[in-house]
Amino acid sequence: MQWIKIFDSEAQAKKQIPVTKSTAVVAAGKEICIAHTPTGLFAVENLCPHLGDALSRGTTNYLNEIICPWHSYRFHLISGEECRGRTRPLERFPLEVREDGVYVQVPD
Template identity: 30%
Template sequence: MKTFILGRTIEELNRLVPQRQIKTIKLGENRICLSRNENSFFAFELLCPHRKADLSRGKISVNDEIICPLHEYRFDLKTGIVKNAQCQDLTIYRTELTEKGLKIMI
């Protein structure tokens, strides 16, 4: 497992990842998605496990779910569990907000 650190302050992170929007970032060899709700940050795989749709084009629900743009499958951003379909769960990457920035473990 590798740990990456993004940003230096919460203000910088908030500018980088606007509320309930999805950003694509590259960490090492991995392209992943990053989103936030207030001071909770969510990192998850870029492609839907069902048909490999680009989740950066999805939406974040008020229940902290990523909604796939292709078939509207919903995945819990805390656990990756699919909510309304039968497919593999989404890979979620652990995040931790520290005084040095946002740690993302891949």
């Protein structure tokens, strides 16, 4: 596993990704969705396991869920589970805020 810097600071990340929004980043060749909720920032796989739409095009809610823009499947950003168990959980990636930036951990 390796840690990849994706933002220069937490403030920069939160400015680029407002609360309830998300964006896609590429780290070590893997596309990852960075989602922002009132609780903070989360990193999950970008493609919805249901039918493959980009979760980074979706929104988040106060329950720490990301909502797929295509069929409104809701995935909990902490557990990765879909709220009704209709598809496999999301792959989640550890995210760390450090003095010199925001990092995500991805497989080698």
